[in-house]
Amino acid sequence: MNIHRYAENPLITPADVVPHRADFEVIGAFNAGVTTYKDEVLMLLRVAERPISLDPNIVKAPVYNPDTNELELLEFRKNDDRYDFSDPRVIRNKYKSGTFEYLTSLSYIRIARSTDGHQFTVDELPFIYPSNIQEVFGIEDPRVTQIGDTYYIYYSVVSPVGIGESMVSTTDFITLKPHGMIFGPDNKDVLIFPELINGKYYALHRPTMKSIGEPNIWIAESDNLLYWGNHKHLLGLREGMWDSGRIGGGAVPFKTEKGWLELYHGATLDHRYCMGAVLLDLHDPTKVLARSNKPVMEPEADYEKNGFFGDVVFSCGAIVDGDIIKMYYGVADTSMACAELSLQEILDSLDYL
């Protein structure tokens, strides 16, 4: 696979983002949804900010309070036996199930703009910020699907009652229309197809199961983008392969002559995140036609291997221009990068079922 990583990579790092509060530091500007609007490429960055702690024995957890519309900062002493602080991203309660009880950073969405797709300027203010009870721990990993003149922006919302996927829409990237939680918990990595297929909208989603089942990709249908049903299991894990631990949708699926191409992420059980591709039937995207036996892209560059959470390439959006796929991707849960790949080369690399 010929991969042309941009010379400017990483395109945006935390240092390029001014924190939205003086007592916070930006630790991530990554996993951006990507689209074009007027003559610009927009990256909808997931910005993660952490409250600055002057005492190394104290870990702070930012929590949005929907009643006061203020952020509250909870403080935990690192020697508090009830909690596990070993993963710097989360605070885990040892006596409760679940993978975390609090997050140590707050994520929200901020726009970075570019006229050439290489040089980006980050907006001064947040674009989408927690605003309700479903978002008290933040909003993460946005994707953007353009249908006509409307841009549908959807992202994981995180709160004590669960992680689901909520949506807003906009026609100008200024005014937002809220559509609520379109996929209930435990769910993330939603990707809405950009057009009706046989009279229906489709979306990929990635439920996380407790009772039985693995973190796999599912597909659902809709007639209005707001309400979803006819859920079907689409794509599973593959033991011993690059996508053996977990998978989830990545970029918004796009149409090719051979079918809908979805660039998805897969991770091994030791959390090495790669990007691969799956080809879905043009007229029935619940049918899998082909899939990458080897990843399309693996973490190799220094900025992909090292960071807040290393060995991660994680795309939430790509721009397709003829045979060139400009895949924007988060690196190491820290920064944004871009690489160009050949559509034909990806299609040729797939293993057809």
Place this chain on the structure above:
Amino acid sequence: MNIHRYAENPLITPADVVPHRADFEVIGAFNAGVTTYKDEVLMLLRVAERPISLDPNIVKAPVYNPDTNELELLEFRKNDDRYDFSDPRVIRNKYKSGTFEYLTSLSYIRIARSTDGHQFTVDELPFIYPSNIQEVFGIEDPRVTQIGDTYYIYYSVVSPVGIGESMVSTTDFITLKPHGMIFGPDNKDVLIFPELINGKYYALHRPTMKSIGEPNIWIAESDNLLYWGNHKHLLGLREGMWDSGRIGGGAVPFKTEKGWLELYHGATLDHRYCMGAVLLDLHDPTKVLARSNKPVMEPEADYEKNGFFGDVVFSCGAIVDGDIIKMYYGVADTSMACAELSLQEILDSLDYL
């Protein structure tokens, strides 16, 4: 609370149901959805059948094969170290996450009919039987919502890829129209309201979360009963109370002067299942008005306390006749019973918020 348990209780036991195969035994006829059709009360029983094992060292797991349309029986030796057989309902793989890997019984739906609501006759053949890849471990805990002349029947579907809620509809209890999985995994205990409220359908559902969040009741809306969205958290657990461990919708919500009344189940962490009530706003059922601080009904009768899984009263349907609520309910994951309660007495017993 005055509770009039029927003298005929339990109304249906496993002994009243002829197994659908000679090599199976019926171990449960419980958690029935309830409705009236023509002049009859119908219980849509969850029938659980277990393959008979002549060797006490062998546990069998029935698995429906959608390709051959046959049941396959897997055999496990009880001394197989990889598996945990301590819960007789399931086979757990010690090396995998999830609460089970196989079930030891297959559940499907069978109709019991009555002209007086007391004496029931069980149909000879299954009514709804596993028929696709989402149902290979069975279908469980049906509920029925009548809207006009159509009866919508929905139930948990269980397979290796997850537990979700699927729906069929019928107008004659003979022909079924499939509607696919209406709530994706990990989800159960769906309850569809019987009419449009301000132009929208509503449903309660009970997602099970792995990342964060507890087994709570959520509410979603729809415009066609098939596709659901605008998911909101509705009702949480209450520490130290009867509903401290898990909750889920029970009977189909019904309209009262004070609001929509939902009889829901709550369990403690040691799995004692009681029934209680929650009152929702008539014009906006996402608003909770009142709730039972004490259960409406607790397992007290012998048939409620002892059985395959004792100390369980679990209603999936009630018939309301003026002030009388005829609450049909599964007992001890084994049999069906019915009790009459006063609607007014329940409304008076609630703690208003």
